Amino acid sequence: MEQYDVICIGGGPAGLAAALSARENGAGRVCIIERDMELGGILQQCIHKGFGLQIFGEDLSGPEYAQRFINEVRNSDIEVKTDTMVLEITPQKTVYTLNPQQGYNILQAKALILSMGCRERTRGALAIPGSRPAGVLTAGAAQRLVNIEGCRIGRKIVILGSGDIGLIMARRMSLEGAKVLAVAEIMPFSSGLTRNIVQCLEDFQIPLLLQHTVSEIRGRNRLESLIISKVDDKLQTIPGTEKEYICDTLLLSVGLLPEIELPFASGITLDKRSRGPRVNESMETSIPGIFACGNVAHVHDLVDYVTEESRKAGRSAACYVRGELKPAAAINIVAGEGIAYVLPQEIRPANCREFFELFFRVAKVYTNAGVNVFINDKKIKSYHKKHMAPGEMEKLKIKPEMLIAAESIKLEIEQISC
């Protein structure tokens, strides 16, 4: 059995940054395992720009951003196994891998970093009524087919979901010569970046139908048409508002979910809110020495944050291997009123030398609201925010001195009347 200090599972931006950081921070033998033929993860199919503004101060495409890290890895002694799938991990950090040439192998690590990214919510998860024809696919799958495989997936297209992926695919399909009839969004707002709404929809005169959803899929073999209905405040379709759109393709961009197969099967505690593994200040999961970062921990909007978070995970893994990451008393962090999820879910003050950051998403759009921080149920701080939306991850700095005698921390949103 091959022995490693650190194994990163998944070679997207999270795995790349985590491996580099683990090695830089003194971990010995480090390995990245990636099931695809190439490193880079989802970025390889994101051929649009908009990556790296935070980390490099440059506007890069996905593959360009990934390549910088891939080059660094190639120039280091980090081992890379591509076309290799991790089938199973154990709490003892044994890793079962499969590769067509090298076969079925069992590896042993001192620390594991989970960086498997996320998967897309599907039509089934939304339980959209109607028939089940060809021509209904997730936006990410479509993106792969178009950008990597060079396929043509449709001529007349409707997109459900106005997150960034939906917006970007609206432009992409238009550039491919398809007609994008509309982007429907069930919420009263788009969760995508404003720049994407302008550059991907407005510039192409694609209507954005807010508070609308697909209420029926028609066509027994290939998609023939969709019924789009308006929804009320409870997100229920309003009878009488149905409109038929004749199209051959429906792309779904209706949310991403952390890829939790491996942590679930190995008994790692999962968080109902983030839907990824629960992590502490060091991005360590409920099993000591197994870390998680990137979209597997929680779904990020910007890859730059993935990189930052993963560097932290890599550093922590190196510490763990050296025996410097100590078990210690932990403070629970609770997502209160108005908070969709908060990360980390736990902090151990003993492992926090400087300030650290809480990441959270709000559950709905707020204008003029306060983010209240409670320690031991006492409100100790409130930050005013002009605008917060579920699509944008928020950050909050917590200073170590705030943690003295703390047993719990809770975040809550308070609407400030104007």
Added chain:
Amino acid sequence: MKYDIVIIGAGISGTAIANALARYERSVLVIEKSNDVSNGASKANSGIVHAGYDAEPGTMMAKFNISGKSLYPELCTRLDVPYRKTGSLLLAFSDKEMQTLEELKKRGDINGVQGLQILDAPDVLDREAHINPDVKAALYAPDAGIVSPYELCIALMENAMDNGVSLWLESPVKNIRRSRRNYLIETSGKSVESSCIINCAGVYADTVHNMLLPQMFTIRPRRGEYFLLDKYAAGQVGHILFQCPSAQGKGILVAPTVHANVIVGPNAEEISDPDATETSARGLKEVWETALKSIPDLPYNQVITTFSGVRAEPSSGDFIIRDYPEMPGYIDVAGIKSPGLTAAPAIAGHVVEMLETQTGKMQQRSAFRERRRELPHFHQLSHEARRELVKKDPRFGRIICRCESVTEGEIVDAIHRNAGAKTLDGVKRRTRCGGGRCQGGFCGPRIIEILSRELDIPREKVRKDNAGSGILFETAAEEVYHGTV
């Protein structure tokens, strides 16, 4: 072209009969209008091997339910099809329903169901932690089980073909004519002669019957809708949980599947179009809300897909399995509603007897292959066996479906078997590729690639299911080149 026996319809009835007939020295052809076997009711049902207390004593449904059920364990072992005895609980929430339990237990005892037992509430809750605590009692049937219905159909057909049975797909029977000694069966494109016909056409069995005989019965389509939940919800339920039957049907169930998902459904809705396998917002809502009565914390966020199946409801109320003196060699296997899946192996045996009565004793084939060529279930293999398999064939070293851990080797194998996969849905039903939580989002493009390569067709010709369900279009350049625009 001439066959001894033509079977119309490759659902569980047709394939079970084909498999039973494959043991005899007879030439057999199965004609199916769809592009795959098991594309009718047999692919979209609850997959329950019923204990047998529902059906009225004395009906064919009662008789073949009991005898069919007892054939399941051996049949599924022989053909390597997932089947598991889980036991079922019929839940009662009111005094009236308690009475129903008593009545059904009595009925079951008369039908010959073994081991039926009425459990009181604590006992029920002891067995199933998530059941609604308002439950009053339950009828426990220890030998009810679950099966993968389409995998059974596929296996029956494959094994029948391994033993010489032929299969025509995409061949809807349009007309049947009777000559002096034979029947002439016309499908779109080709026709075939046969001395015997077995009509297993599901919801269309009345149409096929009427091609030869005056109308004697009608089949009404009655739809049932379902949710399928992710494996993460598997802990919710261990037995098949029924609610008390009503005039509409057996009631909504929550049950584990053989692949460790959870199935929820079906409702019962009269429809006019037998092919209307759409789901409806109203129907799905009804199913979910009713199911919550059994399991109040059923997790909606674990739904991975919804679908529906269409029951073939006969005007007679019972299976119609009969021959006609005026039409020698012709047999109807019609109105095969629930428990038709459970009954199929027994019905098949009965049909063989009917044929022997008509045409004389059939001679057993000397070399009948009992088993299918071994199926490579990569993810069930031991570490050692996995290592060996990948060494032998590197295609087993590449996972295509990450949700269900299916390798390229398994997909290629499923394509090249008898009654093999030709479409994305076909691959899904045989290997589970695309049937997991990502519903093909990740593996779809790769399966298209593999189908295109193995069947030697361009990618644009790869289909999801029936004709017209292509997934990719020719690129603009290809269109110009081929003159398609």
